[in-house]
Amino acid sequence: MDQLIINFKLRKNVNNYDGLIMIICGHGNDENTFVTSEGKTVSIDKLRMAFNCHEMESFKDFPKIFIVDACRGQNIPKAHEIVLGRNPNKNMPIYGHNDDGFLTVWSTTKGFQVGDLSLLSKSMKDIIISKYKLGYPFKQMLQDVRNDIRKNKSGEWYCVESQDTTDYEIIFTSRKTL
Numbered sequence: 048m049d050q051l052i053i054n055f056k057l058r059k060n061v062n063n064y065d066g067l068i069m070i071i072c073g074h075g076n077d078e079n080t081f082v083t084s085e086g087k088t089v090s091i092d093k094l095r096m097a098f099n100c101h102e103m104e105s106f107k108d109f110p111k112i113f114i115v116d117a118c119r120g121q122n123i124p125k126a127h128e129i130v131l132g133r134n135p136n137k138n139m140p141i142y143g144h145n146d147d148g149f150l151t152v153w154s155t156t157k158g159f160q161v162g163d164l165s166l167l168s169k170s171m172k173d174i175i176i177s178k179y180k181l182g183y184p185f186k187q188m189l190q191d192v193r194n195d196i197r198k199n200k201s202g203e204w205y206c207v208e209s210q211d212t213t214d215y216e217i218i219f220t221s222r223k224t225l
Contacts, residue, residue, distance in 0.1 A: 048097060060105035067098060067111045075117030079157070091115055092158060146212055152189065153208040162204040170195045175219065185217035 052058060071091060075081055080088040091113075100107030126142040154167040161167070170192045178188050189209055196202045 048094060052097070052103075057103060058105060064106075064109075066109045067106060068114070069094070069098075069112070070114045070116070072116040075115070075119055077118075077120035079119065081117060091117075144212070147214070149210070149212045150185070150217065151210045153210075155204070155206045156208045159206065160204070162201050164201055164204070166196055166199055166201055166205060167192070167207065170199075179219035180221065182218055182220075185219065186211075 056062065057064075071081055071094070073081055073083075075091070076088070078088070079091045081091055081094075082088055095111075095113055096102060098106050098111050125145045127145065127147075129141045129143050152167075152171075154161045174188050174191045174195060178191065183191075186209075189207065193207045196205045196207060
């Protein structure tokens, strides 16, 4: 990785890249590590951290996309047939993973602390209450939460991360009473 950074002059971003896409494919384990062909492990988190704004200041203001195609544990997924209403070809069944349908929001990324504050909870509550009647998608609300937290003096303690295994847009609506 160090040689790649040197060869492409990434520290100073001499080539004026406006984003980074890194694709990691191979064997992994449950510690967020990549297992090399020699049996050594490389931390995917450390690879990612090599491009954070303190390590690679020239990359601080643009997206860094990491696509990781590797195992993250030893469990074998249990498939389920996708509901017919969501299956465009009803003659051929399609299958999903047992962890489909989750959207998890973390107050910070793996390995970091947050202040003893309720900043994420307060921001989530305020944004959702103010936006759900307007039909805002939840993903847009999460972006608004990130922006709201960044404006706060304690915002440096938070790096809101979302993990999404849904295949639909989440939109909150008022419950209709009968």
